[in-house]
Amino acid sequence: MATRQPEFNFPKGGLFFIIIAVAVIILFSKSTVTIGPGEGGVIFESLGDGINTEKTYSEGFHIVAPWNRMIVRKVRQQSISDEMNVLSVNGLEVKVNGTIWYEPEFSNLGKLIKTKGEDYERELLDPAINAAARSVVGRYTPEQLYSSKRDVIEQEILDEIKIVLKDQYLLVTRVLVEDVKLPTTIRTAIETKLKQEQESLEYEFRIAKAEKEAKRQKIDAEGKAVANKILSASLTDKILQEKGISATLELSKSPNSKVIVIGSGKSGMPIILGNQ
Incomplete structure (x- = not known):
């Protein structure tokens, strides 16, 4: 005798509720958006006028209608780097590597x-x-681009970009010119010229220093000559005799053995004889 298997009776309406639950889950997942740090979002209304320009959504969890779409973009400061081929004022093609910092108006x-x-x-x-x-670099020669004008060029490019982007809802905060690449022959010529200018300045410095030293020595010699002239004019025979006597008295106090002959020298000055 065959054994009868038990029958499983699915609750009436159960399938309907499952379908509804799945639909709700899908609908909820499509209606929720999380905007991350440094980001902002705007709603694209599929059944309306497209982008809603009245509101920008900030960081966090948001619920939107399932027939709409949240467009999320970074609103913090960002940078973009690029290499551009531009012409200098004399028509020479140069490559400029730069970085731009920008951010959209939230x-x-x-x-x-x-x-x-x-x-x-x-x-x-x-x-x-x-x-x-192109506008800014076209104002300068390769020498200026390669050497001393880098900071001026950065500021001028920034000013030009701000003019172009005025009322365009995009802010540029900084420009950095990282490198200016010239053709090898031009770069070598510029480096040679700069080296020669440096050597010339160094040579001029040495000459100026030597001229200063010569002038100083001349002034020093002239000063000594004037001093000797004044001293010679002031040294009379009596003064010299007095100084000689004073020196003799000092020497006589020395412990070294000596013989002093008074009045035997020229002009009556003492002569000192001794074994030391």
Whole structure:
């Protein structure tokens, strides 16, 4: 006799509730967005007018309608590096390596994305950087680009970019020109010229130093000559005799054995004889 297997009766409406639960979970997952540190978000309203430019969402957890989409972009300061081929004032092609620091205006992130798209760096920032670099570098010679004008060029490029990006909801805060690459022959010529100028300055310094020393020695010699002239004019025979006597008295006090002959020297000065 066959054994009858027990039947499992699925609750009526159970499948319906499962479907509803799954749908709710999917719907909830699509309706929640977490915006990370240093980021901001704007809503793209699929059933409305597209990007909502009135509000920028800050960091944290947010719930949006499932038919809308949250566009999240970095709003903290960022940097972009690039190498540009530009022409100097005399038409020589040079390569400029630079870094730009920028950040979108937080409150106007929606307007920035609506007018320039999500890839606003490529659409807006890159052209502005290239235009500013070409405009500024075109004012200088290769020598100025290679040596002493780096900080001035950075500030001028920054000023030019700010003009181009005015009212575009994108801020550029700093420009750094890291390297200027010239053709090898031009770079070698500039380095040779700079070396020669340095050697010339060093030579001029040595000459100036020697001239100063010669002038000092001349003044010193002239001073001594004047002093000797004054001294000679003031030394009479009587003064010399008096100084000789004083010296003789000092020598006579010395413990060394000696013989002093008074009045035997020239002009009556003592003559000192001794074994020391």
